[in-house]
Amino acid sequence: TYQGGLFRVVNGRLRRILDNIRIPKPPLVTQMIADTDGSVVFKRGGEYGRIDADGKVSSVVASPDLMEKLEADLARLAAGGRAVDGTTAKPVLRDRTGRVWTAGASGGVTVAGEGETPVPVELPQRGQAYAVNELMEDSEGNVWIASPVNGLVRVRHARVDVLDINEGQNERAVWALTEDHEGTWWIANRRGGLSIWTPNESRYLQISSSRSAAAIFEDKSSRMWVASRDGSVFLYENGVFQPQFVKTQVPSKVRSITQDTKGVLWFGGSQGLASWSGKEVRRFGKNDGVPESDLTVVQPFPGDKIITGGSSGRVLLGNSRGFETIGAPETLNHSWISGILPISAKETWVSTLGSGLHLWDGKKWFSFDTDDGLPDSRLTCVLDDKRGYVWLGSLGGIIRAERAQLLARAKDSNARVQWLRLDHTDGLPSRECIGGYQPAGWRAKDGMLWFPTGSGIARVRPGFVEINKVAPPVYLQSVRANGVLHPDREGPVTTEPGRARLEFRFVGLSYSAPEKITYRARLAGLDDSWRELGTQRVAAFEAVPPGKYTFEVMAVNGDGLRSPSLAKISVLIRPHFWETAWFYALVGALVLFIAVGSGWVAARMRMKRRIHALKIRNAREGERSRIARDLHDDLGASLTEISILAALAAEDAEQSPLQPSLDQLSVKAKHVVGSLDEIVWAVNPREDTLRSLVDYIAAFAREFLDIARIPLRTDVVRDVPELPMATAQRHGVFLAAREALNNIVKHSGATEVHLQISLTEQALGIRIADNGCGFEPDYAAGGNGLGNLKLRMQEAGGDCRIETFRPQGTTVFLSLPLPAPSKPVS
Structure with missing residues (x-):
């Protein structure tokens, strides 16, 4: 209510009603109730009115029923801790924990638990008394204060305690801190020196010439070691800082100090790694497995080892015998190692300044970055609260995560990690924690966690951090497709044909920390996984192809609690006609028709070519058959007749001088008859088969060697198939076999010949062996006859080997690859 009127939210805007009062001091609206018909009944002064759903105002008579409802509302307010006198609401509130919030008569608010003294609530003053008109608690436990001067103020329960200059610190900005065995805190300040702090007193110690401390460490003998930023190392004894290692440059420029189980002190810094046993200083270099020259953290590790990390992202593990690299710089994205927390040999947490949190399980590394929901990847330290959580200092606040959830995430990328981030809304004095010096965070003996910041020390009690368990609802605000606003947020959203640019705006509601709400969104049908949007409240998708999609978004509050339900809207991107299913089907049918038609035409053309080739082949074979028949019937008969007549004439003229000529004529005639028989066989198309070739070679060998009176042993395969062969191929193989037999008769002096013809599925093999005199192998390369053998077989597509x-004889191997048997055409 305001100046006798009311404000109503309409379409996201405040609209004033009851503005027709013209008197200087109109009475205030002191009570409102919702009626059963959806209207609102209000009381202003001594009058009553009604506001319907459309915002129309009308007067109402104070009926007994209305008065009963108003009295019941006053009783409800009183039961909730609100004292009401019927005219103005007294600003008193009892919250859900039982504490009473009261507005003072002269301004301000106090709060007190049962039996406690009221404590003033620190409110942002603006130059005048803090008048309060109303107090209210929301569903998340926040208290809201309505002030006519200062507006609306939210009061949250602080989850971070601050130790600042008002409580004894010498300087607000803190570099590093640690707690000694007596519970005294040693705090390194930005301006130099150390603040020694206890709850009862605070004092300042100057190191030397106002040098700032870069590292603080208490050893097992309760001695305090301090490394200054200029490179010196000091030991605090008898109330004085004594410089150490003044006669050596090792250790120097130290950033971190620790001690192993044997009492050896380890120093890491920009000059590398060094150790001090109490008697001897040793520097570790590349020969010791320490290639890193700029170390930032050194910590003890289980098994009497030391683990250290550097500014390049390298992590080393070892002891005085040497070190090994367990984390290469590229594994940790070359990021500054800001903290190392060894829980066990199989669980070591490493924080980095830029690439988030890393886990080493003794064998492998696992990373947790912003893609895994980590609120900020710029981490300054990592602490264990001994309650199952790891706490991280960062440049964006203090972060908490449950170890069990992190370990589950390392095994399963679908496992969820609930992150908690504390920032200025939780009482953190500044946005960022300070890192780069050690210790950059500390767990106190009482379990409280301490983090150095630029505005004091932030302290958190892990067991008392209240989680906001109210899940943030999320709502769609607007949808744009190709720049056009679609007012209907219920959907579906339909776009023009073609690819579209989609833009969705949304908001998640949280009273406690709306600025901490992060969002995850996806366009189902396009995205398989969720997009991490951070605090961005808009999601855009470029060039989305036609189709049906559903946009889904969830909100996650600052304590890691997700929305109870998704905000979603369906989207239909219409396709161009050439992108539709029926167009694809039509084109597919057309392509199929063209393919089938083209195939049919091609097959028909091939068939015509084959028929034409068969006709030519048949005509050629017919002509060859006619020639072979004529040669056999006419020329062969005539030559046979000449041979017979010559033989008869030779018998009648035994003493004639023509006897030798007649004998020679008879032999020549028989030779010509044999040659003619070979020619007839070679040109006859009926003999173009593998069986004919095998039979003819075997028959020729028997006849030829009988004339030469050389015994022949044959080993010829039976059941030779009728595989078709080309005429030239068949004749070439025969000529090669004849050449081999002819060489035996002419040159070998053999007394026996062995002819072997074998057949496999892949090749025909012919082996011709004699027991003659043989010849030198070198002669095989130069002889014309032997060269002809190989040439003939190569022309036939085969091979010859000798x-x-x-004087062991000669063996000729002839081989001819056979074509695969053709499948019958269906």
């Missing part, structure tokens, strides 16, 4: 040794 084996011979003087």
